[in-house]
Amino acid sequence: MASKKNHKRDWAGSAESHDHRICIVDALDKAAELCSQRGARLTQIRRRVLELIWSSHRPIGAYSLLKVLKEERANAAPPTVYRALDFLLEQGLVHRIQSQNAFIGCADPNHQHNGMFLICTDCGNAVELEETKIDRLLKSSASSRGFVIESRTVEAAGLCPDCQIN
């Protein structure tokens, strides 16, 4: 009957590897600080959406966010979420995972960058990499064809250490 596992235990993510509550608080604090420095307004909605996104290390979709928001704010609608996401993306506080049409918190919002991710196909968790070498290679490969890169998507799917055990 091949029961499909669906880990709560987390490689990147939750109780067993770290206290995720701190993860969330840190992310929100840093976001508040950055927005303040930039004169950008981290409103209630935006802050709450960011918090929801940080509620796990799994990318989360716009309509999942909406579902939760609706319980708290009866008039939440798709634009409510998408506008908040637009803001958070602009501020570099979250990244979009193109292969999933979903969103995840940025690990290092201090400097603007496109994320680079390892995404577990089993537990769903994602970790952000910073591999300057890959960017350099990609840039030089592009350059050799006269192409100038403005942004890029790098997403790898596979099995995280925890999920390989099974």
Next chain:
Amino acid sequence: MASKKNHKRDWAGSAESHDHRICIVDALDKAAELCSQRGARLTQIRRRVLELIWSSHRPIGAYSLLKVLKEERANAAPPTVYRALDFLLEQGLVHRIQSQNAFIGCADPNHQHNGMFLICTDCGNAVELEETKIDRLLKSSASSRGFVIESRTVEAAGLCPDCQIN
């Protein structure tokens, strides 16, 4: 009045850099050969969808394909296109461009691989790279975290040589 250019001339793509008709014919021939070898059926619909995808070097969306198909086959519907796309993706004859929900012909269908692309934000053309170094780096970066990659997406957006001129 900043008129928006929209090149027909092509870096990767059409009349000025190569005879694209040959491009299409080659792709279809190779697809037929591969499918035959594999005992996979390149039916009329599948062949036609592949041909439409190869009609330019721009990634094309499922509903653009559908629009054309409908002119030829009154009963074409979304599943018609998506099934053909599923087949072509399985056979490695096309790649999905995640950042655009669109599809493009595979430059080298002989060996199964995920594509790696440079996509011009101006003219829309895409070229497929093969950078084994990037894959090696990504693999080793994943490996150092105990992660095993099964597939990946690498897409860079920017300006192709032609479109930088303006």
Next chain:
DNA sequence: TAGCGATTGTTATATTATAACATTTATGGT
């Protein structure tokens, strides 16, 4: 040529995302 699996037809619907316009809220200048 009967049976079977693969392919296609058909209808309906799920999921993701944006357009357009109305209303409310926050903020700086006076």
Next chain:
DNA sequence: ACCATAAATGTTATAATATAACAATCGCTA
């Protein structure tokens, strides 16, 4: 404090992408 303004949010509608489910047909082979 008050007003003008821009920014943010509310609201309704719809566009764009993708899949589910079941029926009909096709093509191979036993």
